[in-house]
Amino acid sequence: MKIKFIILLFASVWLALLVRVFFLAVESNSYYSRLSQQNTIKHEKIAPVRGEIVDTKNRPIAINKLGFKVQLAPHLLTKKYKNEFEEEVAILTKLLPSLDKEKIIKNYKKKDSFYNHNFIDVVQFIPYEEMMPVYSVLNLRKNMKIVSAPKRYYPYKNIAAHMIGYVARANQKDIDRNQVLDLIGYTGKTGIEKYYNDYLQGNPGEREIKVNANNQEIEQLSYKSPQEDRKLTLSMDIELQKYISSLFLGRVGAFVVMKVDGSILAAGSFPNYDLNIFVNGMSYKMYNKLSSSLDHPFTNKLTHGLYPPGSSIKPLLGLLYITTKLNERWSVDCRSNLRIANRTFRCWKAKGHRHTDIVKAIRESCDDYFYEGSLILGNEAMSKGLKRYGFGEKTGVDMPNEFIGVVPSRLWKLRKYNRSWNIGETANMSIGQGDFLVTPLQIARETALVATGKLVTPHFAKYIGDEPYKVKYKDVLTQKEKRKLPIIRKAMYQVCNSPHGTATNYLSSKVTISGKTGTAQVIGIKQDIEKRKLEHELSYYNRSHAWFTTYGPSKKPQYIVTVMVEHGGHGGHAAGKIVSDIYNKLLELGYIKKR
Structure with missing residues (x-):
């Protein structure tokens, strides 16, 4: 009887071991395969380029100024890589003296964490002409990425400002409404830029890449182009708009020139302001001056x-x-x-x-x-x-x-x-x-x-x-x-x-x-x-x-x-x-x- 019990116990243990081996080798294969891919394959979103706005005669009203943003590799603040981080910041500020060292460090610290394995934006925009003389030097550094980053520009400045509107940094409320803005960073805040924002911003593309244990890219597996450069053509004539704006110098008010079918050729609100100050950022002094004016230029x-x-x-x-x-x-x-x-x-x-x-x-x-x-x-x-x-x-x-x-x-x-x-x-x-x-x-x-x-x-x-x-x-x-x-x-x-x-x-x-x-x-x-x-x-x-x-x-x-x-x-x-x-x-x- 004892021998039968021992044989049964031995058989049961081996059966359990065989079941476990089968589960680990066959049934869990797909699970561990996915887990492995997460460690070796990354999905990288590609920000779309915002579409241009042109007038009825195809003259550009809102365009993208060519420039670049600078990114640094994550986890450089650890003791092991601290010297590398300081070296990257020193190189940046030496080759591009207009940059603020303290702001670079602040931007990096804000996004760096143990869980973040993506490169971190430390400089949002550097004009094309400023970057090109040093581009080749910076682009070769392993801890640094130079990424194309167009910036919104309004060539007519204050003309039709309230109608065209402007783009500015997306806040958390904007991002909660539209997750794409977390990638793009900018959104339409007023006027046509805001009304047609979802169309103009486009949809992001995606890159599937293989990386090693050090998060270095080995191979690109797939590429999906972003939906971008979506053009918006207005019925507005910017030449007519400029002329009528000159008639309103020193006046406060509004005008509209509209075809009987509803197409607006020109429209304005006065006083107005240069749209580019919202893209570039303005001082508190300027903002307070505009916002406290009895003529309400922001309205x-x-x-x-x-x-x-x-x-x-x-x-x-x-x-x-x-x-x-x-x-x-x-x-x-x-x-x-x-x-x-x-x-x-x-x-x-x-x-x-x-x-x-x-x-x-x-x-x-x-x-x-x-x-x-x-x-x-x-x-x-x-x-x-x-x-x-x-x-x-x-x-x-x-x-x-x-x-x-x-x-x-x-x-x-x-x-x-x-x-x-x-x-x-x-x-x-x-x-x-x-x-x-x-x-x-x-x-x-x-x-x-x-x-x-x-x-x-x-x-x-x-x-x-x-x-x-x-x-x-x-x-x-x-x-x-x-x-x-x-x-x-x-x-x-x-x-x-x-x-x-x-x-x-x-x-x-x-x-x-x-x-x-x-x-x-x-x-x-x-x-x-x-x-x-x-x-x-x-x-x-x-x-x-x-x-x-x-x-x-x-x-x-x-x-x-x-x-x-x-x-x-x-x-x-x-x-x-x-x-x-x-x-x-x-x-x-x-x-x-x-x-």
């Missing part, structure tokens, strides 16, 4: 500037009037003073406009007509109609974080302030004042609605790679509004061409245009003031914002030109010459053909 006023529209809103509000409770024959007797509740509402013309219908009300910008019309129509109908026309919503332009503005209403005020609406606010809203706020791009879009009968989506992109940007329209007008639209167009024509038009005396355009001026107050006028101060008599920051929005040529509209000058005073006076010069330039450049 893209085209899409983020919120302003009362003033009289620029009257054409569309007039269309709403004559297609709902009123008609084109309805008129008022403007005496310059209208009593509503316990408040006097004044027209801008001291003696009044007397008998005024819709055409005269827009041509001469009669406030009284719109006051009285608003009391008949009511706030709810006004708000609903203006929202249908596109106010209080994003235009859909290909720019990040666009503001929607405010179309005030009873419900809006109740939710925001927990207060009831009063009739005086309805009258204020009818002349584009009070809580009514718009962006300059919204005004341009609404002008296009009058010119074409369609609500377009503004856009900067012309081609995304080889794919043309798809033009988008919305049909928002009723059949009755479409039939009555010629009345509004007639009034806007007279604004710019009739002897009594508010813009006529300020225009020198060789193109026949239609439009609407606007003067948007930034401070209220006290009830006991009998005679208003003239705009030039007010202190600068108390002057009204000046609007002038137009389309041309009048008979066959092709372009929308909208100009807003902060604290410019009267719209025609402040913006009339700028608008005229823009149309004359469009004629000179061949965008508008001579008749």
Whole structure:
């Protein structure tokens, strides 16, 4: 019995050993094979080159400046390799005196760890011309890698700065959103650079390499090219952009030149800044100076500037009037003073406009007509109609974080302030004042609605790679509004061409245009003031914002030109010459053909 037990025990042990040997030799083979590959085969990501941005005539607006970054091998801070690390840093600073030794050491220490086996970036960018004389010397050193690293450059510096935007170092929040940025290091922060960042940055490639125990490359096993150099072509004309920017010297505000299909030829926000300072980095002193300016140079006023529209809103509000409770024959007797509740509402013309219908009300910008019309129509109908026309919503332009503005209403005020609406606010809203706020791009879009009968989506992109940007329209007008639209167009024509038009005396355009001026107050006028101060008599920051929005040529509209000058005073006076010069330039450049 004992012999049988010993034989069984012996057989069991050998069976267990055989099973274990089988598991280690056969079943675990794939596991240890993968483990071995991890020790000998590395997957190295290849950063893509950011795509260029060009204008409509293929002139480069945002390009990549050729340069290099310097990397050092990991684990050089250990006692064994400490001398090698100090030698590499000494060689670098000797051959490239512009480099900061302390910064190199700091960058290395930040990334070096026992678990990191990749080369570490110690210098992010060295210009091509500075690196080339010493490239061959540095590239031969075993602990050093010289890697191509293009840097974003904006050849036109401050021209269209807010529209183009800039790239800068990616922060942790950016990297969490897009893991590719951990490899690339830079991302679009504002403007077109941000909106189209994922397209422009491309996708990384990958290299599979075999390395030895010392992490030295032995063989390249595979190579996948990065998706890079993705080109973005804009509808913007940089020559036109430069010219209009020169017209805004010393002014604060915004402008847009847009085809009636929504393609933007030029757009600007002022004051602006050199985009390259964000790529290269700026001093705290410069940043504080820009950020504390009362003119807000960091704000893209085209899409983020919120302003009362003033009289620029009257054409569309007039269309709403004559297609709902009123008609084109309805008129008022403007005496310059209208009593509503316990408040006097004044027209801008001291003696009044007397008998005024819709055409005269827009041509001469009669406030009284719109006051009285608003009391008949009511706030709810006004708000609903203006929202249908596109106010209080994003235009859909290909720019990040666009503001929607405010179309005030009873419900809006109740939710925001927990207060009831009063009739005086309805009258204020009818002349584009009070809580009514718009962006300059919204005004341009609404002008296009009058010119074409369609609500377009503004856009900067012309081609995304080889794919043309798809033009988008919305049909928002009723059949009755479409039939009555010629009345509004007639009034806007007279604004710019009739002897009594508010813009006529300020225009020198060789193109026949239609439009609407606007003067948007930034401070209220006290009830006991009998005679208003003239705009030039007010202190600068108390002057009204000046609007002038137009389309041309009048008979066959092709372009929308909208100009807003902060604290410019009267719209025609402040913006009339700028608008005229823009149309004359469009004629000179061949965008508008001579008749």
